[in-house]
Amino acid sequence: MQALYAQLLVGLINGSFYALLSLGLAVIFGMLNIINFAHGALYMMGAFVAYFLLNLGGINYWWALLLAPIIVGIFGMILERTMLQWLTGLDHLYGLLLTFGIALIVQGVFQNYFGSSGLPYAIPDQLKGGMNLGFMFLPIYRGWVVVFSLVVCLATWYLIEKTQLGAYLRAATENPTLVRAFGINVPRMITLTYGLGVGLAALAGVLSAPINQVRPLMGADLIIVVFAVVVIGGMGSIMGSIITGFALGVIEGLTKYFYPEASNTVVFVLMVLVLLVKPTGLTGRAA
Amino acid sequence: QDKTVKIGALSDQSGLYADLGGPGSTLAAQMAVEDSGLAAKGWKIDIISGDHQNKPDIGTAIARQWFDVDKVDVIVDVPNSGVALAVNNVIKEKNGVYINSGAATSDLTNAQCSPNTVHWTYDTYMLAHTTGQALVKAGGDSWFFLTADYAFGAALERDTTAVVTANGGKIVGGVKHPLNTPDFSSFLLQAQASKAKIIGLANAGGDTTNTIKQAAEFGIVKGGQKLAALLLFLTDVKAIGLETAQGLNFTETFYWDMDDKTRAFSKRFSGKMKNSAPPTMVQAGVYAGVRHYLKALEALGGNPHDGVKVVEKMKSMPTEDDLFGKGEIQPNGRTIHNAYLFEVKKPSESKGPWDFYKLVGTVAGDQAFTPLSESKCALLKK
Amino acid sequence: MTTLTDDTLPTTPRAMRDEMTVFVVMALLLAAVPFTGVYPFFVMQALCFALLACAFNLLIGYGGLLSFGHAMFLGTAGYCSAHALKVWGLPPELGILVGVAAAFALSIVTGYISIRRQGIYFSMITLALSQLLYFIYLQAPFTHGEDGIQGIPQGHMFGVLDLSKPTVLYYVVLAGFLAGFLLIFRIINSPFGEVLKSIRENEQRAISLGYRTDHYKFLAFVLSGTLAGFAGSLKVFVAQNASLTDVHWTMSGEVVLMTLVGGLGTIFGPVVGAFVIIAMQQYLASFGQWVTVIQGSIFVICVLTFRRGVIGEIAHYFRRSL
Amino acid sequence: MPDTAIAEAPAKAATGGNILQVRNLEAWYGESHILHGINFDVNAGEVVTLLGRNGAGKTTTLKSIMGIIGKRAGSVKFNNQEIIRATSDKIARMGIAFCPEERGIFASLDVRENLMLPPVVREGGLPLDQIFDLFPNLKERLNSQGTKLSGGEQQMLAIARILRTGASFLMLDEPTEGLAPVIIQQIGHTIARLKREGFTILLVEQNFRFASTVADRYYVVEHGKIIDGFSNSELAANMDKLHAYLGV
Amino acid sequence: MADEFILETEGLTKEFAGFFAVRDVALKVRRGSIHALIGPNGAGKTTCFNLLTKFLKPSAGKILYKGQDITAMAPADVARMGLVRSFQISAVFPHLTALENVRVALQRQHGSSFDFWRSKSVLNRFNDRARELLNDVGLSEFANTPAVEMPYGRKRALEIATTLALDPEMMLLDEPMAGMGHEDIDKIAALIKRISAKYTILMVEHNLSVVANLSDIITVLTRGQVLAQGHYSELTKDERVKEAYLGAGHA
Numbered sequence A: 001m002q003a004l005y006a007q008l009l010v011g012l013i014n015g016s017f018y019a020l021l022s023l024g025l026a027v028i029f030g031m032l033n034i035i036n037f038a039h040g041a042l043y044m045m046g047a048f049v050a051y052f053l054l055n056l057g058g059i060n061y062w063w064a065l066l067l068a069p070i071i072v073g074i075f076g077m078i079l080e081r082t083m084l085q086w087l088t089g090l091d092h093l094y095g096l097l098l099t100f101g102i103a104l105i106v107q108g109v110f111q112n113y114f115g116s117s118g119l120p121y122a123i124p125d126q127l128k129g130g131m132n133l134g135f136m137f138l139p140i141y142r143g144w145v146v147v148f149s150l151v152v153c154l155a156t157w158y159l160i161e162k163t164q165l166g167a168y169l170r171a172a173t174e175n176p177t178l179v180r181a182f183g184i185n186v187p188r189m190i191t192l193t194y195g196l197g198v199g200l201a202a203l204a205g206v207l208s209a210p211i212n213q214v215r216p217l218m219g220a221d222l223i224i225v226v227f228a229v230v231v232i233g234g235m236g237s238i239m240g241s242i243i244t245g246f247a248l249g250v251i252e253g254l255t256k257y258f259y260p261e262a263s264n265t266v267v268f269v270l271m272v273l274v275l276l277v278k279p280t281g282l283t284g285r286a287a
Numbered sequence B: 001q002d003k004t005v006k007i008g009a010l011s012d013q014s015g016l017y018a019d020l021g022g023p024g025s026t027l028a029a030q031m032a033v034e035d036s037g038l039a040a041k042g043w044k045i046d047i048i049s050g051d052h053q054n055k056p057d058i059g060t061a062i063a064r065q066w067f068d069v070d071k072v073d074v075i076v077d078v079p080n081s082g083v084a085l086a087v088n089n090v091i092k093e094k095n096g097v098y099i100n101s102g103a104a105t106s107d108l109t110n111a112q113c114s115p116n117t118v119h120w121t122y123d124t125y126m127l128a129h130t131t132g133q134a135l136v137k138a139g140g141d142s143w144f145f146l147t148a149d150y151a152f153g154a155a156l157e158r159d160t161t162a163v164v165t166a167n168g169g170k171i172v173g174g175v176k177h178p179l180n181t182p183d184f185s186s187f188l189l190q191a192q193a194s195k196a197k198i199i200g201l202a203n204a205g206g207d208t209t210n211t212i213k214q215a216a217e218f219g220i221v222k223g224g225q226k227l228a229a230l231l232l233f234l235t236d237v238k239a240i241g242l243e244t245a246q247g248l249n250f251t252e253t254f255y256w257d258m259d260d261k262t263r264a265f266s267k268r269f270s271g272k273m274k275n276s277a278p279p280t281m282v283q284a285g286v287y288a289g290v291r292h293y294l295k296a297l298e299a300l301g302g303n304p305h306d307g308v309k310v311v312e313k314m315k316s317m318p319t320e321d322d323l324f325g326k327g328e329i330q331p332n333g334r335t336i337h338n339a340y341l342f343e344v345k346k347p348s349e350s351k352g353p354w355d356f357y358k359l360v361g362t363v364a365g366d367q368a369f370t371p372l373s374e375s376k377c378a379l380l381k382k
Numbered sequence C: 001m002t003t004l005t006d007d008t009l010p011t012t013p014r015a016m017r018d019e020m021t022v023f024v025v026m027a028l029l030l031a032a033v034p035f036t037g038v039y040p041f042f043v044m045q046a047l048c049f050a051l052l053a054c055a056f057n058l059l060i061g062y063g064g065l066l067s068f069g070h071a072m073f074l075g076t077a078g079y080c081s082a083h084a085l086k087v088w089g090l091p092p093e094l095g096i097l098v099g100v101a102a103a104f105a106l107s108i109v110t111g112y113i114s115i116r117r118q119g120i121y122f123s124m125i126t127l128a129l130s131q132l133l134y135f136i137y138l139q140a141p142f143t144h145g146e147d148g149i150q151g152i153p154q155g156h157m158f159g160v161l162d163l164s165k166p167t168v169l170y171y172v173v174l175a176g177f178l179a180g181f182l183l184i185f186r187i188i189n190s191p192f193g194e195v196l197k198s199i200r201e202n203e204q205r206a207i208s209l210g211y212r213t214d215h216y217k218f219l220a221f222v223l224s225g226t227l228a229g230f231a232g233s234l235k236v237f238v239a240q241n242a243s244l245t246d247v248h249w250t251m252s253g254e255v256v257l258m259t260l261v262g263g264l265g266t267i268f269g270p271v272v273g274a275f276v277i278i279a280m281q282q283y284l285a286s287f288g289q290w291v292t293v294i295q296g297s298i299f300v301i302c303v304l305t306f307r308r309g310v311i312g313e314i315a316h317y318f319r320r321s322l
Numbered sequence D: 001m002p003d004t005a006i007a008e009a010p011a012k013a014a015t016g017g018n019i020l021q022v023r024n025l026e027a028w029y030g031e032s033h034i035l036h037g038i039n040f041d042v043n044a045g046e047v048v049t050l051l052g053r054n055g056a057g058k059t060t061t062l063k064s065i066m067g068i069i070g071k072r073a074g075s076v077k078f079n080n081q082e083i084i085r086a087t088s089d090k091i092a093r094m095g096i097a098f099c100p101e102e103r104g105i106f107a108s109l110d111v112r113e114n115l116m117l118p119p120v121v122r123e124g125g126l127p128l129d130q131i132f133d134l135f136p137n138l139k140e141r142l143n144s145q146g147t148k149l150s151g152g153e154q155q156m157l158a159i160a161r162i163l164r165t166g167a168s169f170l171m172l173d174e175p176t177e178g179l180a181p182v183i184i185q186q187i188g189h190t191i192a193r194l195k196r197e198g199f200t201i202l203l204v205e206q207n208f209r210f211a212s213t214v215a216d217r218y219y220v221v222e223h224g225k226i227i228d229g230f231s232n233s234e235l236a237a238n239m240d241k242l243h244a245y246l247g248v
Numbered sequence E: 001m002a003d004e005f006i007l008e009t010e011g012l013t014k015e016f017a018g019f020f021a022v023r024d025v026a027l028k029v030r031r032g033s034i035h036a037l038i039g040p041n042g043a044g045k046t047t048c049f050n051l052l053t054k055f056l057k058p059s060a061g062k063i064l065y066k067g068q069d070i071t072a073m074a075p076a077d078v079a080r081m082g083l084v085r086s087f088q089i090s091a092v093f094p095h096l097t098a099l100e101n102v103r104v105a106l107q108r109q110h111g112s113s114f115d116f117w118r119s120k121s122v123l124n125r126f127n128d129r130a131r132e133l134l135n136d137v138g139l140s141e142f143a144n145t146p147a148v149e150m151p152y153g154r155k156r157a158l159e160i161a162t163t164l165a166l167d168p169e170m171m172l173l174d175e176p177m178a179g180m181g182h183e184d185i186d187k188i189a190a191l192i193k194r195i196s197a198k199y200t201i202l203m204v205e206h207n208l209s210v211v212a213n214l215s216d217i218i219t220v221l222t223r224g225q226v227l228a229q230g231h232y233s234e235l236t237k238d239e240r241v242k243e244a245y246l247g248a249g250h251a
């Protein structure tokens, strides 16, 4: 029984990464109608930027948490301005392929310069060590990850679903021309949104740097799972992807305990089941 | 006699294994050609390289094209067991020479052995055997396995289990994890709960480095359990960092800082690498393999462009080079040389950017690799 | 979803004639390959992928359904054919039949599950199904995990055609490709094809005209999956192995890419696209580490500058349907 | 007779200063040239109606003024400021509001969000309670998803939402399409009232009977040009001509 | 009875999360008549259509078509029984030519629509009939024009031609004149009049002159319920109808 609690908690921790990543993806899909395949690569960049900040600039983890998302976000905005922008109004497929291409380029370049086995990034001193919870040893850093990502997720949800800015964004997804004709600088807003989504990915990257290796391919495999989370939650639904993210972490954790071989597969089983019962995901709006 | 040779360095140039093989392997092959001094004797030796992208069909397509169109004589390196086995078939069909250094599967010289193939450097049997035996003897008599859930992981686990039990240890549990798992905490919790003295990591690459990193986070080593990485390369240690990796035990057959000869070679090698990295054991294996191949050609007096014949010649000559020392190639294609048990240094002990290992023990080649009596290779049953 | 193929021109009798002419030219060119010194294995591999891409294109270009899991048919047929040839020792023609039948059965099951989902959800459920299958193949003993099934015997087709001879193999593969291609061409220009197009254009309207649209989409899915399986079975003879790469999602992605590079919803586009991508993989191999960067750049350029794909742009320029 | 002469003649009769001046406006959709030099004026405080057959270019004219047509040329002056090069968000912020013929209700927003969507660009918009007086249906369905409204309710919402913004120059594209006669009458009253409150309105209408109850002046559009124009008082005299133009 | 009324509903109700868009509607459409459904915006007319053609599932009630209970049928099956609708927003297949648009409908009845192995030239046998239909709605000159390129009014006409091709017994037209110029309105009105000789028509329309001229009988719907039913001349005198729909100005 104790072991089970431990697994649940560990699952929740992983869930917070899924939630953060899928949140960024959902923001981008929901607002720009782009399936951002480059998300994994940008997540990886977040981790790398944190590494460079520390090793080249001597800037610590806490600043990296703020700076890396901004830096990667700006990179994302440049991408949006120079490339993605031209795809507005086209089918999803094009955005998906373009961002897939971008992901290949980014990952390829990083691999060229930093190899594929990765670079070390230490846990910040303040978060080192762990607590004995009785049923498990909880590294403090992991506890911090859960709390912090939960806060970020809810803040993002509030911004998009509950503020006027969010309403502009949602409206602009459907009919940018008209929203613009109401007096809103839609292109700028879209650029900023993409920056936000990308920033969230980078944030997840910084958070994971001390846990996982900082590797050029660290996001490449994750991206498919994160897609699945977004789809299960209902494409573009912010709350859907947050909840699904956390829930999937837990479910995966349980699978790792009971039938570990299937732990990579369980998300797809779940996706098939959910889509069979609810064709547009758990909270998806009708197409 | 024809004195032209074409060498194809087939590796993973951009993926998981690019650091331990990749461009470094091509470089190693080049250096082997230069060091052979054959050019001065009128030989014309070319090297081409290719990226198999860890896909068997791309690997075989490249290999086939190299033989059919580019007239390649020998293919070297080929990390990734799946690709390695697929290419093995093509080379046999085309009667080329195959000097594999990067792949771990012991099948290359066992069930799927071929008269055209020489397997240098290491294999799963050797890794399991050396590390397992050493650790049990040092008191690590209860094991828990973290195994990558595919053939390679299963082979490592199976072979290690055999050694551990043969030496009086016991297996208290294990868990199979999927390939490329980003998070191992669940598995580590299970390993922790098992109270095993040794946690054997029967996985590779990113999986191993992530496990080690996260094990440190969960205080596993501090809690008195020991990690045994069954397959770990120099580049992996670099990636994990000494802070986290210190104290790890594992086996390699080559380390750059063994003696003056290896240091001299490594210095030349790293001078030509983009990131100044010293050679890994896979790259060293490529070098040694190509050197031996060229020696065999020289002994034949020319290139007969007949794989079986050349490999027979290679097998008939004892191997000796600066990197692996003396050894031999068994009839099944397995190269035999010393294997070393290493421990990762503490950060305070490390004196340079690549100064990572302490030598803990040496196992003679005939002890480390599959005994011929156990081999199922068809070539042995003549 | 309509923006994908907005450029499709109505097929007029003249268009049909153009297409037949191009087809004959293509067939002749391909038939001449062994006499040109072009490396036949490269062309054979490309032909298998071309057939796969054509099958995929049938679904998206004419049915408006973007499957992101088409590799599952390729891989399944490949594994089954390989197993039949190697373990059961069946002759080539039966080996192919086993593979195609497996793909057919698989497409019925997966089609039944996925066909009612719309747009992106359809893509994702196909992706999920193919990932499931991937993991099954990773575990199943008969696939030999990541080692794959190796050294598959090529054998004698119909007892007479020795497939280990490259030229014979080439013509067999070519014949298979052309047959598959013609079938797809016929499907597109059949009464069924017309209904399919109208469903893609306006599904609600098609329903209100009394079409049970799910049935048509299902048939298209099964046809496409089975043909993709046929490509997979042919590929076994060329590569002589069956491996996990053929079921991995990146393969499904590659098919999308081939089709897009060549021209979505064009008849010849997928063929051209497959040749371009396969050639890229072959000839870029010597660039080592830069391969992915170069590939990525090509996608980006393709999407940004010639979105209609090679054939699509040509067709657009001449205002012809190709 | 040059086009400009037609356009200016009736303008003199109207009240207030000139607020919108359109000269030689041309517009293209991709390759196809739709407007071939449109000329007309709108004076502050009046209701001007563009009439014309299907496809004459009425909607295109409004869109060109709003800056949401890819390619356009000529001159459009709003309050004596040239806006032909401005982007549509700038134009909106200058005080022009546009209600499109396809309504443009946002599916992912509920009715309230749809209503509150356009930012207030200046003082003087209609307060919400007045809007609900005009369109009671909306108040009832405030929390429904925008596109679940009936066709007519969507039309009401589309009009309602630009009344809030404070823009004083409204462009309404076929606001009565698909509406029940009662509602049409209400909209007529609303337009009259907006006019009294100082709004200027440029209307596109097929429903000539409705237009005649609210408009001060008319322009007839055909094949991307203004071919005629007259004031409401001249209507009776021009009835025959109009019938010919519109095929009534 | 079933002969007299082609379509009957009993207690037809549709509820959206507590909101009754259609409530307890009993509608009887006489065979061969033009029956108009009018009512203020949001009265539930389109919802009614969606219920009748099964694009929505009724929350309660029963629908009888030709005496048969069709309440639980799928939309395509209802269409196959000869009950065909048009949409409020015009619905054509944009990249097919007018002729092909009509042919798609003709093809459905002739059972070859699953034949993927035959050449589509077998469809040419429908060309004559398709041309005839296009001719009926005045679109002969547009036969080879893709539908996207046709003016709005012509698309509506095309939609009607397509619907006719199914040889339906009953047609449901949702605001067939919406957004049309006067010219086209007259044309379509004449067309409807003409086809009503053969088919039963149920239509929603806000254009009163059209309703007045065409319909044999009118049902007025408000707030999802039937308010009144009768001939145009009767209804214009009905105060409730005036208030709810026609407005004060109406004589």
Ligand SMILES: Nc1ncnc2c1ncn2[C@@H]1O[C@H](COP(=O)(O)OP(=O)(O)OP(=O)(O)O)[C@@H](O)[C@H]1O
Residues within 6 Å of the ligand: D029, D032, D034, D052, D053, D054, D055, D056, D057, D058, D059, D060, D061, D101, D206, E151, E152, E179
């Ligand atoms: N997006 C578009 N692309 C190409 N042509 C267009 C587009 N929109 C409109 N047109 C064409 O431009 C011309 C003018 O269209 P416009 O919408 O301005 O007409 P309108 O006078 O508003 O007609 P209606 O009364 O039908 O609304 C028409 O011939 C139409 O076919």
Ligand SMILES: Nc1ncnc2c1ncn2[C@@H]1O[C@H](COP(=O)(O)OP(=O)(O)OP(=O)(O)O)[C@@H](O)[C@H]1O
Residues within 6 Å of the ligand: D141, D144, D148, D149, D150, D151, D152, D153, D178, E016, E019, E020, E021, E039, E040, E041, E042, E043, E044, E045, E046, E047, E048
């Ligand atoms: N899917 C839905 N969910 C919730 N409410 C709906 C839905 N569809 C329609 N409604 C509501 O039902 C009512 C009736 O809508 P309907 O479209 O039937 O009206 P209508 O009579 O056709 O009006 P109009 O003449 O304006 O087209 C409206 O108030 C609408 O908001």
Ligand SMILES: [Mg+2]
Residues within 6 Å of the ligand: D058, D059, D060, D101, D173
């Ligand atoms: Mg218009």
Ligand SMILES: [Mg+2]
Residues within 6 Å of the ligand: D150, D151, D152, E045, E046, E047, E088
């Ligand atoms: Mg309606």
